[in-house]
Amino acid sequence: MSDLLAGRADIAAGLAVRGADAVGASVRATLVSHDVPARLAAADPALWGPAAEPAALTRLGWLHAHRHSRDLLPQLAELAAELDDLDHVVLAGAGGDTLAAEVLAECLGRPLTVLDTADPGPVRAALADRPARTLLVLAARHGLDRTTDAHLRAYRQAWADEGPDAARHVVVVTEPGSELAARADELGAVVIPAEPGVAGPWAALTAFGLVPAALAGAPVAEVLDEAEALTGALDRDRDNPALALGAALGAAPGTGRDTIALVPDGTGLDGLGRWAGALLADATGGRVLPVVSESPDSPGATGPGVLTVGLGGALGAGVGPGVAADVAVNGPLGAHLLTWAYAAAAAAVTLRADPFAAPPEPVDDDAAPESGPPSSVEGPIEVYAPSGAPADLTGALRWLLDGLGEREHLVVTAYLDRHADAAVTGLRPLLARAAGRPVTFGWGPRRPQHTDPHGRHLQITGAVTDDLEVPGRPYTFAQLQAAQAAGDRRALAGRERPVLRLHLTERAAGVAQLLETAGRTRT
The missing domain is CATH 3.40.50.10490 (Glucose-6-phosphate isomerase like protein; domain 1)
Known part of the structure; x- marks a missing residue:
């Protein structure tokens, strides 16, 4: 770690990336020679090739979502004041649409109950926890999957005795004109529109990530400020931590390190690796394997074939003690969210991956379990x-x-x-x-x-x-x-x-x- 601290850092907006050039200097030079920093900052959909361009045209809204999301802040403040008696916020939705909000609330120290499972245990526990004071946030780009529909049905039954007032217990986050938006009108629920085309972990700085966290009391305006502060660095060739990280991630498989271990370094933001791992899986389509490690000394966190990335909080150029990382990323949460999204997209350029390809088909929730005895x-x-x-x-x-x-x-x-x-x-x-x-x-x-x-x-x-x-x-x-x-x-x-x-x-x-x-x- 002393070598890492002694090396050059890319720093902007209080976020520092160290060690990246030791891994990705040549890849970074190639990206710069093709004007990738400026093109990516300008949301050029041609960066990932002709086949990827149609999807990229509609999926690059995450680059400026932190600015568009400012328009939500007055509505969120008004809604939070109106519903201040509902102090148990429950987020129900598919994993990709709930992960960012869960990590935001966790990193900012705010309580948020997340339901993205059909296991009866957590569903029963959530229903039993202050049902009369529960605010249910439904998050989906289009319509509800079977599990989230089940959550809504269970809560509506729990609120059945409350009559018309039950509608005020539900807030919907969805794309404009979606099936869920129409259903929300039938429920009489508040609808907050999400950035069209931006989904899954890419949507961290959109309504999908911000609304549940804000209703749980998280200071999301500060997160948007932190992301905005980084924006000026994204088109630069130097002093661009997002470019440095993206070059290292893209270069790693070429050096035999196709596993990216995401390790909390003890300086805060410990849950961030779950979101960053899902983002890298999305962006690279399996060309790198993100592994979220429990601690720096966990098996698989370091070793041959592994690029170890330490993650930490707002310490500027600091890194946690005793973390044997190849690359260290430290800074405020909002800057992290934008840095990792940019870096994942830049890595996809190097890896010739389509970062916005259609996600895999969802798990079939209507499959009959196989019959037959255990072995x-x-x-x-x-x-x-x-x-x-x-x-x-x-x-x-x-x-x-x-x-x-x-x-x-x-x-x-x-x-x-x-x-x-x-x-x-x-x-x-x-x-x-x-x-x-x-x-x-x-x-x-x-x-x-x-x-x-x-x-x-x-x-x-x-x-x-x-x-x-x-x-x-x-x-x-x-x-x-x-x-x-x-x-x-x-x-x-x-x-x-x-x-x-x-x-x-x-x-x-x-x-x-x-x-x-x-x-x-x-x-």
């Missing part, structure tokens, strides 16, 4: 091993890890309760240590699917002891979640990706046994 049962864990794999738990895990090729990684997806079952996240470092290969972890169905072509998969599901009906629908939340997990497995099978499924018949005991087994597993 083995070990205490509270049912093992559903694929053909050719050992039937027992330890053997199946070893088979999954031993089969990882030189360019492959392991994807762990848990269709569980990310609060009550949070201990299962400990699998990622245990399996990374055992595999010696990159391992990612995600909560279903949020997991990005861009990296599936190079992945082997471990899916974890769990029994539900206290299910919840979906009002007006012929299925329960648990049945909806089971269908999502089955749809995920079916999609992976269609791409000929190996999937080992472990079903926990008793969740807490199953997680404990799984962690113990993974800790003993070696390739």
Whole structure:
């Protein structure tokens, strides 16, 4: 880290990127020679080639979203004052449209309940928490998916006794003219228009990211100020931290480092890596693998084939102590959000990726779970091993890890309760240590699917002891979640990706046994 501190930094608007030129100096020179900094700052849709240009024409609004979003501030202030008695803000929507708001609220220290799952546990917990004082924010570009529709139905039933006043409990964030906007009119809900064409992690500085965070009390005007302060640097060849970071990210695969480890450096903004990882997966289409590490000393955070990027708060040129990073990025949150989006788009130029390609098809939430007995049962864990794999738990895990090729990684997806079952996240470092290969972890169905072509998969599901009906629908939340997990497995099978499924018949005991087994597993 001392070498990193001694090296040159690109600094603007209180955000510093160090170490990038040691990785990407030649790529940066190439980008500059093709006038990429100025063209990207000017939202040139031709940067990613003719095939990508039609999508880019409508998807580059994130570059100026921080300016357009200022128009929302008076409405948000008025709405927050009008609804100040509703102090429990719940955000319901698909993962890509909720992640930025969740990270904004977390980094700014504001409480925001996020529902992007059909698991009955978190849904029941949210419904039980101050229902009469709950403000439900529905976020979707077009219409509600089946899970978010279920959330709305559950809340409307909870508010049924409140009569016409129930409408004031709902705020909708969607694109103008969308199916959801029409439905919001029927509900009598407030509609806040989102930037057209900007979706998923790219939408952090649009209404999708800002509205839920602002209603939860986050100082979003300051975030917009921080992004605006960086804007003047984006067309520059030097002293442009976003360009420096983008060049390093784009150069990494050419140096044999196609895994980007995103490591919190202990200086704040610890949740930011989740959003940055999703953004990089979107922008590069699987050409790099973002891995969100728990800490600097977590397995997989450093090593051969890994570009380690330390992330931290508003320390200007500072970096956290003891972080063995290749690149360090430190600065205020709003500057981070714009820097990472620009850097991801610039990296896509180098990697010849279409950063705005249509996202993968959503998980099929109408798939019937497969029938058939498990290959083995070990205490509270049912093992559903694929053909050719050992039937027992330890053997199946070893088979999954031993089969990882030189360019492959392991994807762990848990269709569980990310609060009550949070201990299962400990699998990622245990399996990374055992595999010696990159391992990612995600909560279903949020997991990005861009990296599936190079992945082997471990899916974890769990029994539900206290299910919840979906009002007006012929299925329960648990049945909806089971269908999502089955749809995920079916999609992976269609791409000929190996999937080992472990079903926990008793969740807490199953997680404990799984962690113990993974800790003993070696390739």
